[in-house]
Amino acid sequence: MSEIRRIGILTGGGDAPGLNAVIRAVTKSAILDHGWSVIGFRNGFEGCITGEFEELNLSSVRGILPRGGTILGASNRCNPFSFQNTSAGEDAPRDHSDDVIQRFQDLEIDAVVVIGGDGTMSISNELSRKGVQVIGIPKTIDNDVRGTKVTFGFDTAVTTATEAIDKLHTTAESHHRVMIVELMGRTAGWITLYAGVAGGADIILIPELPFHMDSIKDKIERRARLGSYFTIIAIAEGAQPVDGRAIYETIGDEWYQKRFGGIGSWLEHELSQQLEQEVRSVVLGHLQRGGEPTARDRALGTMMGTYAVDLLAEGETNRMVSISRDPMGQSSTDMTSVPLVVATRGPRHVPISHPLIRSARVMDVCVGEPWHAHGKES
Numbered sequence: 572m573s574e575i576r577r578i579g580i581l582t583g584g585g586d587a588p589g590l591n592a593v594i595r596a597v598t599k600s601a602i603l604d605h606g607w608s609v610i611g612f613r614n615g616f617e618g619c620i621t622g623e624f625e626e627l628n629l630s631s632v633r634g635i636l637p638r639g640g641t642i643l644g645a646s647n648r649c650n651p652f653s654f655q656n657t658s659a660g661e662d663a664p665r666d667h668s669d670d671v672i673q674r675f676q677d678l679e680i681d682a683v684v685v686i687g688g689d690g691t692m693s694i695s696n697e698l699s700r701k702g703v704q705v706i707g708i709p710k711t712i713d714n715d716v717r718g719t720k721v722t723f724g725f726d727t728a729v730t731t732a733t734e735a736i737d738k739l740h741t742t743a744e745s746h747h748r749v750m751i752v753e754l755m756g757r758t759a760g761w762i763t764l765y766a767g768v769a770g771g772a773d774i775i776l777i778p779e780l781p782f783h784m785d786s787i788k789d790k791i792e793r794r795a796r797l798g799s800y801f802t803i804i805a806i807a808e809g810a811q812p813v814d815g816r817a818i819y820e821t822i823g824d825e826w827y828q829k830r831f832g833g834i835g836s837w838l839e840h841e842l843s844q845q846l847e848q849e850v851r852s853v854v855l856g857h858l859q860r861g862g863e864p865t866a867r868d869r870a871l872g873t874m875m876g877t878y879a880v881d882l883l884a885e886g887e888t889n890r891m892v893s894i895s896r897d898p899m900g901q902s903s904t905d906m907t908s909v910p911l912v913v914a915t916r917g918p919r920h921v922p923i924s925h926p927l928i929r930s931a932r933v934m935d936v937c938v939g940e941p942w943h944a945h946g947k948e949s
């Protein structure tokens with residue numbers, strides 16, 4: 572059994588609805604179940620370097636369960652192994668990992684709960700190799716952390732995206748337009764696939780299935796022939812045409828270098844050249860990350876937070892909390908953990924054999940494949 576008396580907690584990477592539920596669950600279970608104290612670091616690993624932290628007690632986490640964002644602040648620009656501490660006047664990035672470890676020692680922190688995506692898990696894995704006791708909790712609205720079948724934040728993002736598609740339906744139908752909605756998902760199309768199916772999109776384009784322009788055009792024209800003079804297209808920001816490439820901006824450091832966005836307006840432009848119908852696009856962007864978490868994400872975050880503390884209490888370290896079965900496809904969710912290193916092996920893509928892709932095809936949704944692969948005129 573562990574000798575823990577104090578733990579640290581931080582939220583790395585972009586925010587996701589449900590982070591506060593996790594912070595609350597970790598804090599309450601550490602204090603109430605084990606009598607440990609909890610130090611919250613501000614802005615991910617940055618707070619460990621700059622010394623921005625606070626003790627979290629029961630009143631610090633009161634009332635935060637339904638709140639979006641993270642009370643600790645987040646940063647997806649701080650890799651302690653290569654970080655330029657501008658507040659200390661540094662003019663170039665350097666390795667601050669020993670400073671982080673020193674900070675934990677100075678504060679008598681015995682173990683750290685790190686909530687984040689694959690980048691945060693990679694950093695945590697490196698820190699654990701240097702002797703830090705870490706338990707990771709996977710977080711991203713994109714649902715693409717390897718080693719878990721679901722992350723909190725995903726359900727809220729899908730709910731927001733589905734509502735957006737519902738709203739686009741009424742205006743698209745009134746104006747007889749093709750409406751494109753660009754959704755988040757850099758290399759994995761989970762949000763677009765789930766929201767696209769839930770919202771009844773006619774065309775769903777995800778990074779895992781590079782799309783053929785002809786099949787999109789054919790689908791729109793066929794709908795018009797059959798009397799539906801409007802079409803909804805849900806496209807992931809990382810989707811790409813078979814003969815093109817994904818659209819992103821390279822923004823600097825090696826750890827977080829691609830800012831996606833623009834494929835929706837590219838598609839709008841291309842389709843406008845080829846169709847008589849008016850084509851318009853919208854980008855849902857950070858609306859998918861903001862706002863109150865759904866009940867499901869609050870419950871999942873709470874479950875993951877308490878489980879992370881249980882793992883530490885059992886003396887486990889260098890592991891990431893995981894849900895081992897897809898809750899949408901199974902009758903129960905299985906709470907377990909995997910070695911942190913699993914999360915560092917690249918994003919978890921939508922398998923082409925996923926039952927939701929099959930269902931979409933059966934619903935006569937175009938998923939961008941060549942025309943003959945789907946659809947029947949009837």
Ligand code: F6P
Nearest residue numbers: 585647711712713755756757831
């Ligand atoms: O990883 C989650 C995510 O929402 C991606 O889908 C998106 O590309 C990225 O974050 C945007 O991050 P930022 O807020 O740093 O631009």
